[in-house]
Amino acid sequence: xxxxxxxxxxxxxxxxxxxxxxxxxxxxxxxxxxxxxxxxxxxxxxxxxxxxxxxxxxxxxxxxxxxxxxxxxxxxxxxxxxxxxxxxxxxxxxx
Numbered sequence: 684x685x686x687x688x689x690x691x692x693x694x695x696x697x698x699x700x701x702x703x704x705x706x707x708x709x710x711x712x713x714x715x716x717x718x719x720x721x722x723x724x725x726x727x728x729x730x731x732x733x734x735x736x737x738x739x740x741x742x743x744x745x746x747x748x749x750x751x752x753x754x755x756x757x758x759x760x761x762x763x764x765x766x767x768x769x770x771x772x773x774x775x776x777x778x
Contacts (some may be wrong), residue, residue, distance in 0.1 A: 688732050690739050693725045697736075698745060700724045701760050711749050711757035 701720070706712075718733050727733050740746055746758040 688735060690736060693721075693727075693736055694740060694743065694745070696724050697721055697740065698763060702763055706760040707762040711747075711759045713755075713757060717746070717758055 701707075701724075706720075714737070718730075718737065721737060722728065722733055725736070727736070737746075741748055741758070744761065746760055749757045749759065751757055
């Protein structure tokens with residue numbers, strides 16, 4: 684049995700839906716809730732495929748991973764409209 688999963692196509696659907704719903708404003712969320720949302724968006728019912736897609740999204744930095752005090756993680760959807768800010772140190776000297 685070979686699984687054919689269009690990761691890029693599903694990635695675009697998930698980003699578009701979650702951006703429209705502004706999921707980043709909810710903060711860090713458990714995987715179980717995100718799994719239900721992704722299943723609703725993509726119409727995937729197989730847990731293995733959902734987990735594979737979710738891990739792909741985490742690797743692509745679509746979700747930020749945060750460890751809790753117990754052995755679990757919370758995830759936050761990154762705002763794609765937020766500007767990418769790089770911190771640079773600039774030194775100005777006056778003569």
